[in-house]
Amino acid sequence: MKKTFIQIGLAIVIVGLGFWLYSSIMEPVKFDNEYTKRRDACAEKLKAIRTLEEAYKSTYGCYCGSFDTLVNRLLNEDSMLVVSKNILYDKIPQDVDINEMTELEAIKSGYIERKNIYVNPIKKILSDGKFAYLDPEGKLKNVDNIEITDQMRKKLEDVRYVPYPKGEKYEFSLEAGMIEKSGFNVPVFESKVDLSDLLSDMDHQLVINKISELERINRYPGWKVGDMTQSITDGNFE
Numbered sequence: 001m002k003k004t005f006i007q008i009g010l011a012i013v014i015v016g017l018g019f020w021l022y023s024s025i026m027e028p029v030k031f032d033n034e035y036t037k038r039r040d041a042c043a044e045k046l047k048a049i050r051t052l053e054e055a056y057k058s059t060y061g062c063y064c065g066s067f068d069t070l071v072n073r074l075l076n077e078d079s080m081l082v083v084s085k086n087i088l089y090d091k092i093p094q095d096v097d098i099n100e101m102t103e104l105e106a107i108k109s110g111y112i113e114r115k116n117i118y119v120n121p122i123k124k125i126l127s128d129g130k131f132a133y134l135d136p137e138g139k140l141k142n143v144d145n146i147e148i149t150d151q152m153r154k155k156l157e158d159v160r161y162v163p164y165p166k167g168e169k170y171e172f173s174l175e176a177g178m179i180e181k182s183g184f185n186v187p188v189f190e191s192k193v194d195l196s197d198l199l200s201d202m203d204h205q206l207v208i209n210k211i212s213e214l215e216r217i218n219r220y221p222g223w224k225v226g227d228m229t230q231s232i233t234d235g236n237f238e
Contacts, residue, residue, distance in 0.1 A: 031206045039223060041163040043237040046225040048159050049172065049191045050233055051130050053226070055080065055121040063189035063226075065176035067160040073121075075153060076184055080121040086113045122156065151166045165201040175228055180204055186231045192224030 052074060054062045059080045064070040072077070087095075092098055092111050106112040126148075162170040176189040195214075199207045211221040225235035 027203065028206065031203060031210075034202065035199070035210065036165045039237060042193060042223040043235060044165060045159060045161075045172065046235050046237070049174070050225045050235070051125060052156070052159065053107065053176075053189050053191075054233065055125050057187055059121050062178070062187045063176035065174055065189070067171070067174055067237065071156050071159070075120075075122055075148065075156065078118045078120050080119050080124050081116055082119055082124065083197060084115050084117045086115075087111065088113055106199075117180060120148070122152075126152075162198055164198055168200070170197045170200075177228060179229065179231065181231060188228055188231055189233075190224060190226040190228045192220070192222055194222040196221075198222065 012047075018103075031078075052070055053063050055074055056062075056070055059074070059077075087098070096111070098106055098111055101109070101111075105116060130196060160171045160174070161202055162168075162172060170193065172191045172193050174189070174191045176187070178185040179188050180186070195207060195211055199210070214221040220236060223235070223237050226233050
């Protein structure tokens with residue numbers, strides 16, 4: 001009987017050690033998989049923020065450091081200047097092939113009319129196919145409707161929020177300003193999230209290890225797009 005108890009006890013210890021060994025091996029793997037998933041979700045949000053900032057700059061000549069102002073002005077103002085081109089077919093003689101002319105030649109001949117018009121920046125973004133979003137299943141989808149629906153308005157207003165952890169309301173930081181480059185003032189912006197916020201519900205020690213690993217190679221411990229010290233709009237996820 002005593003031998004049986006010892007064998008049972010050893011079996012329990014072996015199973016426990018096996019489970020502990022499996023967990024110690026799989027925990028970093030699970031962490032890396034979740035880290036990659038969250039990085040990709042943040043990248044799509046930051047790309048959307050960049051798209052909005054570029055539209056804002058095209059409209060107002062500078063970037064915006066406030067999500068409220070960025071989204072509200074783009075949504076509610078017909079303020080983006082675009083050039084409208086209209087081909088006047090009734091003025092083109094039958095013996096003239098407009099396709100053999102440059103656009104400038106066609107304009108000078110009165111066959112093409114160009115005029116400046118103001119349009120809504122968000123509708124311009126949508127019509128150009130430049131805005132995409134993650135659906136509830138995490139799949140990237142392009143927007144193919146140029147109307148600003150209530151659903152689209154909500155997606156634009158929510159672009160400020162970090163997608164993880166679920167149930168939290170962390171916001172991407174957003175800054176904008178000017179730097180001097182070659183004697184000129186150049187607009188810059190930066191939007192980012194720290195890993196300490198993005199991974200706040202994950203294993204604390206693994207998060208610290210990841211942050212230390214990035215800091216050791218002089219990389220920002222988080223995800224960002226743009227930069228307040230140089231005129232770039234790249235993201236560190238690209």
